[in-house]
Amino acid sequence: MSQWSAAEDGARAMAGAPGFDAELPPETVFSQMEMAVIVTDRFSNIISINAFAKKLFGFGGDEFIGQSVLSLGIAEEDHDQAMDLARHVLKGGVWEGTFCNLRDDGTPVYTRAQAVPLRHPSGSIDGVAIFAREALRSNQREQDRYGLLDRIGTRLAASLELDVTLRAVAGTLVPQFADHLFIDLVTGDKLVRRVAAHARDWTPPPGTWAEPGEQVDYPYDDHAAKAIRRRDAVLAESTGPDSAFGVTSMIAAPLVARGEVLGVMSLALSNLGRRPDPHYDEFDRTLVGAIASRVALSIDNALLFEEERQTALAFQRQLLPGERPPDLDGLKIAWRYEPAPPLESHGQGVQTQVGGDWYDVIPLSAGRVGIVIGDVEGRGARAAAVMGQLRAALRAFAQDDKSPADIMRKLDEWTRGMARPDTPRPPVVSCSYFVYDAWSRELTWANAGHHPPLLAVGDIVGDLDFSRSTGAMLGMRHAGLGGDAAFEEETVVLAPGSMLVLYTDGLTEGRPKADGSFFTGEESRGLVRAAVSRASRGDVEGVAHAVFSAVPGEIDDDVALVVIRTAPEELAVRERTFPAEPIMVSEARRLASDTFTAWGLGDDAAETACLLVSEIVTNVVLHATNVPAQKRALVGAPELSFDEDDWDLSGGLGRPEPVKPEFRLRLRRGARALWVEVFDPDLRLPRIRNAGETDEGGRGLYLVDQIAARWGSRPTPNGKAVWFELPLD
Known part of the structure; x- marks a missing residue:
């Protein structure tokens, strides 16, 4: 034992x-x-x-x-x-x-x-x-009365949701204290029936009483109307139309909170309950008045909570992407966001607001895509505000084509500035940022303490390997919680038609079982993996629905979910490397012209694209010979003396041949746009300058800026890339 x-x-x-x-x-x-x-x-x-x-x-x-x-x-x-x-x-x-x-x-x-x-x-x-x-050891009537206020208080304290509160009242009073119960609340200037409950699952004949959702108009002398006018509970014996339906006694009590009438609660006894004495008395009237006061306070709190929750939820939804994902080349995307319901409390307080989960899909240069999933610690308006700031900051860093690891480092520093005098500890955030290139199928990412997404290839589902992506959550080291800010970057090539499922921990944690216990994290992830495997052949919307529904039970935390499927077919791309010589400008233009013709571009679109290719390539060739030589020094090396005769200066093992600069032209076609990229070893990023009337050059980038839908440049490991985008419609 x-x-x-x-x-x-x-x-x-x-x-x-x-x-x-x-x-x-x-x-x-x-x-x-x-x-x-x-x-x-x-x-x-x-x-x-x-x-x-x-x-x-x-x-x-x-x-x-x-x-x-x-x-x-x-x-x-x-x-x-x-x-x-x-x-x-x-x-x-x-x-x-x-x-x-x-x-x-x-x-x-x-x-x-x-x-x-x-x-x-x-x-x-x-x-x-x-x-x-x-x-209580007494008769049935006394037992019905005893503990009723206590039971009502316990049930009302369990939730701040209005519908749950009203159902709790009905479930407590019927059939223990009443055979019929109606709760009518003020909506605007009208009374609207919100709850109707009857003992023994009895259904009133059509037209007997108003149904939930219908407006209620009480006659002046009705007991409910009197209760509202008097702001006091009213006891009435049934001698009117209600008596025809077996009603014997009624009590109506106004629902008053903070001096405002919120509605009226009506209870009735009848022959339906088969009670020895189906009549209320003055003790019951006083008791119902006390119950109505508690119910009104709970309803008022629920209404205030609902208003606050809707405001916070609207605030958060405004900070998240729209309902429809962008239409991108080489990707099919579906996403979900579901706020957690209020946490029911048994004396531990109630968390009443949404959390800081977020996701985003960001179009980058040359058709690449940035994908982010994150979760801010805590709940409420501050968590949502932190989420909004981080999302905006990440978008700005991403548009500058920063690498995933650089973005994680910048976001980690960004969190330091979020500490305030009233909350000196900065927020703690888990986050993963991915960059996907649909033409090369390369996925590059950095991670800040977020769990790995699922990777599905056919029916085989597993976690994406985050073994090197072990960076600490954003803000941990600034909050004095330890952690290493050395964010590692990883790259894999995804198979055609593979699928990524990104999610926050609300999907798999805190989910209750039917027996009152809880799913472990591994149990929940196993259910999610099985759901992905079963739904992997369907579209991304179907997969998102299957994943969200994989773990039974009500969610305990907000859930953000992003499902991404790569294209099964190869996307159109062509590239070639040229010596950085003036004569190669015409060669690059010829390659572009032949490619655009093969892709079926119209004459006007092809001519415009070729013109911009010429401008970008000409700019690269002109500056290629002016690339600053990299300085190298032998630190601490001994001084050497030698004669020139010891060295073959004609090009043998003596002085090496200078490296001839090159550039690479890459052309990409999508469903709605054409992208052109030119790579060269020059680290200097181009900028538009104001050319004078007599200047012979300086107008190439200005022309690109005026004609292209977008253009820009980004650093690469070996130099830079200059790109532009032209719409095809």
Whole structure:
């Protein structure tokens, strides 16, 4: 019986007290306790009960051993609460509240229960111990009243979502205290029915009462109208039209919070409930008034929360890309963003706002694409604001064609400036940035503490190898959390038709199972991999849907998801290297002209493209011979003396031949645009200059700037690349 250590420790303490036989087994004390003790495992299955529990819940024997704790007759409306408290206790918390249980003979019993975690000597939580007593030994009516405010308070504290709050009220009051319940809230200047609940799943005849979503207009003398005018609960015996439907007694209570009437809550008894005395009294009217005050406060909080949440969500969605991914050459893209619902609380507070997950797809020079996935630590407006700043900064760095590793270093420094006097610690962010070239199929990336994406080639799914991409999360070293900012860069060539699935940890972490336990990260990732494998032949939208739905249970954190599939076919590209000599300008133009003709470009488009090719190549050739010689020095080398006669100055092993400068012309065609790139060893980046009227040159880049849709230059490992883009439509 070592698993139920909390109950056993109590029994041992009693056994060791004065007056007890020191040899009295703890199990004997446990069985004689005038308190119900139920011990469950981590999956809420009963592993032990004492004799008092059998008496309290009205069953004999051990037939419930191994069954769910719900089998003890917990009322259906309390099932969700029971599972919530199990999850709460399994995380180390303690819970106390009131339950309604149905004995084997059908009679209800209201119990006051406390649940505590059972800890293994190692510190892990093995299960839950529940201690319970009968809430009140009295008649049914008194039991209905007893603990109702407590139960309402517990249910209302569980959520800040309006619909959940209203359903909690209905589930608590019907059928325990009412056979019919209506909650009508003010929307604009109208009362609109939000909830209608009836005992025994009874459905009123059409036209009897307004349905949820319909406007409600009360006659002046209606009890609900009186309650709103008086701002007090009104008790009425049914003698009007409602009596024809079995209604015998009604109470209407206004829902008032912060001096404003939010609506009205109406409860009714009827012959439907088969109660001995289906009538309310003044005690009930006062009780309903108190309940309405709590309900109104909860509704007001839910409305404020919903407004705040919608504002934060709209703010975050404005900071993320639009709903439709861009149409890019060589890639099919789908993405998803799903904010987490408010976290339900059992005395631990409620996280009410969206998080800082983000993603982006950025068109770069020459048809290349930048792809980012990231997650800002924490939730709320600040996390969303940090996300927006980082996304804007990354876009700026990416447009300058910085390498992924350079971008990670710059973003890491960027986070240092985000510390403020009220929050001196800078944010901590996980992020991965990829650059994909659809023509060469090269994928280059750097990582800052984010988990690797999935890579699917056919039906084979695994993690992209991040073994070298082990950079610390952005901001860690500035926040005093350690970490290495030496971000490594890696490159792989993707197979045709392969697929990448990028995601944040909300997809795989904190997902509950049906039994109250939680999926481990590896279990969740296994489910996601299996979903990708099954859906890998479908389109990216189908894959995104399959991935998002792969792990059952409600998400515990925001989820950002990006699915990318590479093209199965090769894209049109042609390139050639030329000596950097003036005569090669015409050769480069001829290559471009032949290529554009083979690609089926119209005469005007081809002529324009050839003109710009000539300007770019001419600029490269003119400056190629002026490349500054790289200075080399032998640091600490001894002084050498030699005669010129010792060296063959005619070109043998003496002085090496000077390296002739070269340039490389690369032409790419996409579905909607044409890209031209010229590579050369000159490290100097070109810029437009204002040429005077008498200047013979200086207008080439100005012409490119005026005609091309976009143009620019970027450093390369061996020099630079100058590029321009021309639309084909």
